[in-house]
Amino acid sequence: MTGVSPNQHIEKMISSGQISASPAIDPAQIQPASLDLRLGTVAYRVRASFLAGDGQSVTDRLREFEMHRIDLSGGAVLEKGCVYLVPLMESLDLPADVTAVANAKSSTGRLDLLTRTIIDGGVEFDRIPAGYTGPLYAEICPRSFSVLVRPGMRLNQIRFRSGQSVLSDDALRALHAESRLVDGEAVIEQGLGFSVDLALPDTTLVGYRAKPHTGVIDLERIGFYDPAEYWEEVHTSEGRIILDPGAFYILVSREAVHIPPEYAAEMAPYLAMVGEFRVHYAGFFDPGFGHDAAGGAGSRGVLEVRCHEAPFVLEHGQVVGRLVYERMAEVPTQLYGREIASNYQGQGLKLSKHFKTPG
DSSP states (O other): OOEEOOHHHHHHHHHTTSEEESSOOOGGGBOSSOEEEEBOSEEEEESSOOOOOTTOOHHHHHHHHEEEEEEOTTOEEEOTTOEEEEEEEEEEEOOTTEEEEEEEOHHHHHTTEEEEEEETTOSSTTEEOTTOEEEEEEEEEESSSOEEEOTTOEEEEEEEEESOOBOOHHHHHHHHHHSOSBSSOOOBSSSEEEEBOOOOTTOSEEEEEEOSSOOOEETTOSSOBOGGGTEEEEEOSSSEEEEOTTOEEEEEEEEEEOOOTTEEEEEEEOOGGGOSEEEOSOOEEOTTTTOGGGTOSOEEEEEEEEEOSSOEEEETTOEEEEEEEEEBSSOOSSOTTTTSOOTTTTOOSOOOTTBOOOO
């Protein structure tokens, strides 16, 4: 069936051996349109980020780039500014008509924890070709905070699809006319435009900026850390802020969006010509996100923003990203925010789940 594989298809892929793991996959890993991937027991500190390349294995390339290895069994710190490679517990034996794409989980992106998947013979990050058979690896680069990790932690996720499932702009306009995807005007060009909200009601607080020198974050601790120790508040009453090169920001979209149960979406970067910054490391939006059927009434998208070469003025309402919608092969039997515990349904401006709620 053409489209993104829902949870019930992923369960069948596991039972048929197309997805395998040691130890066995926990049902809690299965999301409405993706599978969470787990860290293995060892991390390799490497000199630089790399791709295996056509015809080469990751293990072979590790011999060139490995500096030392770290046993994760008792927990270990991955240090800010370093690059690590961690074999994952899951491996694939994909059919000839199934491709896969990986992405960081929401909480991973909100910690500025750059996490990408690589494979044997891979020539792109996070892209797995049809028919791939072999192991999976996570490349992890903590950008703002050092983190404590353990085996089994889930930092990234993988989505499977058959055939061409991406909606054209015309199909997206038709879907919006039938089932409003945003609460305001829909800007549709190679996906649904996302703009930044720098004029939140009844407050001058519009975002957070990561502090440069902080303590370690244990990824198992939920609602534990004081935001003031890790983040500076970003305030404006002018509807604009200046992004500093190298700084990492948590902002929020102006639009409240929803993903109908028959669809999934992925956040894609906007055109580079509009500014030297990157938005949204964690790009999967599950069926039911912000949708009435899953107990939502539209949810804001949290924007993870990093500025690059030069200071940049970001204005209220500026389009900074786009949501690319895809058809599901079948409606999932579980939806985001309903059958599963969903940390970010109905969200506004919100830090990762590891931090106490400000105020």
